[in-house]
Amino acid sequence: MSSNNRGYDKSSDSGRNYAAGTWGSGNLDGAALAKKYGLETGEQGRGDGHIWGRNADGSEVYIGKSNMSMASNADLISNHAKQANSKEVNHSSVPDNLSSLGDIKGAILNEWSGGPTQAKVKEKPKDVVLSDRAAEAIAYTKSYEDVMLPRQGSYMIGGDESVLSDFDDAFQLNLARAKAPQPQEPQVLSNAQSQELQEQALDLATNFKFSVN
Numbered sequence: 001m002s003s004n005n006r007g008y009d010k011s012s013d014s015g016r017n018y019a020a021g022t023w024g025s026g027n028l029d030g031a032a033l034a035k036k037y038g039l040e041t042g043e044q045g046r047g048d049g050h051i052w053g054r055n056a057d058g059s060e061v062y063i064g065k066s067n068m069s070m071a072s073n074a075d076l077i078s079n080h081a082k083q084a085n086s087k088e089v090n091h092s093s094v095p096d097n098l099s100s101l102g103d104i105k106g107a108i109l110n111e112w113s114g115g116p117t118q119a120k121v122k123e124k125p126k127d128v129v130l131s132d133r134a135a136e137a138i139a140y141t142k143s144y145e146d147v148m149l150p151r152q153g154s155y156m157i158g159g160d161e162s163v164l165s166d167f168d169d170a171f172q173l174n175l176a177r178a179k180a181p182q183p184q185e186p187q188v189l190s191n192a193q194s195q196e197l198q199e200q201a202l203d204l205a206t207n208f209k210f211s212v213n
Contacts, residue, residue, distance in 0.1 A: 007058040014054075017109070022083035024053060024114030028189035030063040033108055037073065039064025047073035049101045053112050063108060071098040137205030143171040 003072040006024070017023035030053065034041050041064045044050065070076055080098055083106050099103055099170030130138070147167045154160040 006054040006056060016036065017083050017106070023106070024056075024112055025108040026109075026111035028111050029113050030061055033112060034064040037064075037066070037070055037076070037108065039066055041065070051105050051108050053109055053114065053162060055114065055125070056200075063105050063112065066101055066104045068101065068104075070104050075111075076107040079110040080104075083107070083110045104135070128185065129181050130178055132179075135175060138178040139171050139174035142174045143167055146170055 005012075008015035010016070010019065014023070028036065033039065039051070041062070042141045044062045045065065046052075051063040051066055053061045053063055055058075055061060065070040077098060080103050081162065084206075098107065144167075147163065147170050151160070151163045151166075154163060
């Protein structure tokens with residue numbers, strides 16, 4: 001279960017503090033807090049000063065056991081003021097020691113970093129399939145560059161008819177590749193761009209008297 005109030009009733013003090021970010025949004029994890037304030041961590045328990053934090057996914061983290069000797073700690077008094085509701089005493093303005101283990105718990109959770117948040121599952125990008133027009137434009141252009149340009153002299157001057165069949169073979173291969181799903185999300189040609197490339201390739205083919213249909 002995951003929510004801004006981390007599974008607590010939204011009208012409760014715990015739910016209000018988590019939702020407002022006054023609990024679970026600090027700079028120290030549980031181990032660092034236990035070391036800083038001398039919390040007992042040897043035996044986990046409930047009540048009587050035991051402090052538990054709740055992660056964003058609703059799971060709990062044991063931070064440690066507090067005691068009233070911490071009530072005079074200046075940092076805890078300051079932390080308590082940051083998360084206290086309007087009915088609580090602002091001990092930092094009195095000034096005064098914290099008055100209960102609940103005050104200490106709130107002060108600790110104000111400084112607690114909140115544990116790991118739920119990892120967002122990154123969706124795998126969908127494969128891109130080019131339109132027929134875009135695929136043909138790419139295939140024509142690549143076939144022209146790979147076959148026509150380097151061998152135009154062989155056909156125009158030497159009469160090498162194999163250039164025609166080689167171009168057709170290259171076009172069919174390039175067309176199949178262009179129509180295949182593309183997992184790397186290649187730049188998809190717009191209709192205007194693909195039409196322009198296709199017309200350029202066809203014009204070049206016509207100029208060299210090749211049949212590309």
